[in-house]
Amino acid sequence: MARPSSRRSRSKPIRKPAAKKPRSKPQAPRKGYSWWARLVALGLLLLLVGGVYMARLDHEVRLKFEGKRWALPARVYARALEIYAMAEMGADQLEAELKRLGYRRTRHPDSPGEYSGYRGRFLVHTRGFAFWDAAEPARNLELDFADGLLKTLKDASAGTDLPLVRLEPPLIGGIYPAHHEDRILVRRQDLPEPLVKGLIAVEDRGFYEHHGVSPMAIARAIWVNLRSGEMAQGGSTLTQQLVKNFFLTNEPTLWRKLNEAAMAVLLELHYDKDAILEAYANEIFLGQDGSRAIHGFGLASQFYFNRPLDELDLAQQALLAALPKGASHYDPRRHPERARERRDLVLNQMLEQGFVDADQATQAKAEPLGVSEVRGQGRGRYPAFLDLVRRQLHRDYREEDLTSEGLQVFTTLDPWLQEQAESGVSQGLARLEKDHGMPAKSLEAAMVIADSQGGELLAVVGGRNARYAGFNRALEAVRPIGSLVKPAVYLTALSEPRRYSLTTLLDDTRVQIKGAGGSLWTPKNYGKREHGQIPLHQALSHSYNLATVHLGMDLGLDKVADTLHALGVSRPFDPYPSMLLGAVSLSPLEVTQVYQTLAAGGFRSPLRAIREVTDREGTALQRYPITVKREAPSGPVYLVDRVLQEVVREGTARSLSRYLPAELGVAGKTGTTDDFRDSWFAGFTGDKVAVVWVGRDDNAPAGLSGARGALPIWGQVIRRIRPAPVMLLPPEEVELVWIDPANGLRADESCDGASRVPFLRGGAPTLTSSCVDRPGGRALGTFRRLFE
């Protein structure tokens, strides 16, 4: 209420001076003095404002320069290859690893990052690596390969045998925000001198003399450019370029230019040339890789040459020095001609200023650009695996820590195995489409390979185009698992040795089950046949649906569900009867966990993609050690594993013998879902567990059973990766008992057709077959072979 009046009263004093103006006219003689004073005052004011502004600018420059912490994305490494005598490893495998690490093949490897190889004999000069647990020194190695083995490993300098060497872990990618800068930080002393000289020669030849700005340089730049007719030199000093990149936006206004100059001078006041050069070498933009911006010479060296900075030759360093001028204009991959011209210009300038001699310059100019095919390691060659790593990291780290703290992530990926799996999947799918007359590229697949005893994930293939970072089927294709669920049903049964053994007869006969809504479920066997009474092991090895449903209903669905959870299924599912035939939906990764537990004799090791995370200096922050947990009893698991071997030997997966020798004793299980929508194969060798899924992204019927779709791919990949034989150790509680196949009673070796069958203690039949008293008894069946 009071406001209007008070506002009025306040406005009065403002009006008053205006009213007084006419009255000041008589004081005209003091006008000249007033102008002078005003000018001085204005000058002082400007000086004051300018001073304050400069002080603020100075503060800003120092604050930013000293506090400048580049956001460093986490770097992700594959496993370091362990090299030791008698390792199962071919020369091809070593050479692939060396190429992956950017080693150069030369006649005489005499500096780190070089190797030579001839007929299985290799000389390798390693770089060494500071692992968090122990530093691996750079070494001169001599390696001899024969018969798929590394026969000897020697220190070539000392001539002595070496027990074990770790190569550097290959960098496989980083963890980035959507659009981002990426860099590998380098220190001033790590910048090779020719690169620095080249940079100074072509960008700022007065760098060591000027104080941030160089009027001479501007004049000279104009002169040089006029004379040569091209933009050989810019007028900005390196300091100005740094300021521009560091603090300012890119708009070309006069105000910005002035600011830039002022800040450059201030920067030079506070910091020496080396500090400025180091900041420049890390800040400067040098290329673009999709949404990833390549900054600094450290990363540019990896991005263009797939090698560290200190291994570049003169020509390569000159090429890097050529790029600050315009990284996209002179992009050596897109515009090799321009890049080459600019590189040669750098070399000429270096020659002109006496940094190199004529021979060196000529030699360097004769060299090709030397740009590597491998485009650094951005989002990575293994997007499906990186996706998994990212997910596992997010459990323990915040996004901003992952994208800015320069963490180093050491993973379990085996790139060699991964590449075998990738090519196996894409070739396998192409062959399936051809053989079954399907349209090309209609099928999709996923594959996971893990180490069976420790649970380390060795390879993850998310689709037929493994380079494409899209739908990661290994993790995201959650599909019904079909008969892959059956081992859980039989494991549940065999855990009750008083009721069930491998020879217990099951009913493989028609069954109808009333669902919750009153609807009837009528499962069928593959091929719609009934088999009557069949022994339990055979019901599993031939994947009979009806026998499995009878068995599962007798056991109770909750018990089967409990077994599945114990084996490693963490996803909740409804224990409906259809679960017994694989209505449970899981991803290939989850299936791998289930079969890992089976492969490790009931010891579950949570599947891991990461071994450890260190900070940027290499100090371990977190370890993900091997853990094991007994989740299923060893005796019943042993029996199930024996039947899974039978599946491959003479059950639904016997076509695996086309790919793998029977002596390996591979264990596995096929899976097929309704209308052939999903084709699965899960299995294990002596040291690895692997799962393949084949199907279509639109979930339409693919028309392939597990044995026809997933199995051939599984077999093709496994045969390439040096499979180890399965050696199942019978646990204490297992005994082998002679059984007469005719009646399932106890027998002895004198009974014809009798075979030794593993039983849990107390589970073997107590009655003895009449054949024991009748030498040369019945000559029945193929039963003997089953368990020998």
Place this chain on the structure above:
Amino acid sequence: MSYVRRGLVVVLLSLALAGCGSGPPVRETPPPAHTTRPPPPPPPPKPPSVQIQPYREPAPAVIQPSFGPAVRSLLATAETQRSAGNLPGAGASLERALRIEPRNAHLWNRLAHLRLTQHRHGEAADLAEKSNALAGADRALRQDNWELIAAAREAVGDLAGARAAERKAEELR
């Protein structure tokens, strides 16, 4: 406490034993012929031959730990790290050894002892159980594993479980 000490003695003993075997390593898996071809047929895991009496319990296979030079050097490294108090480093070295010989029950046992020293009792007992599963007929190793399990159970207050494990160890003595 006595279990820990006994465990350490076993660790040192087995390390000494490991150092003795200087002959060519016994390989668990035969060398494959070529990268792209499947390896030559390895000996199948046969149950004991037909001569064995029908109802007698078959002798469990003795898995020869291979202890190749690489694994021996890692064990030595692990021991140096352990005695220098670098337990995480020792763990990492043992894991490296396990990646080379994943079915070597002694390595699992060694890792179990390390976890016990680190007071990670649950992990220690699990690893010892894993070692047992691969130990086959190696009674001394199984006995040590049971003693370790007893110590781990006792440390977390599972006295009944510890007694049961001790009895298992006694049976193997």
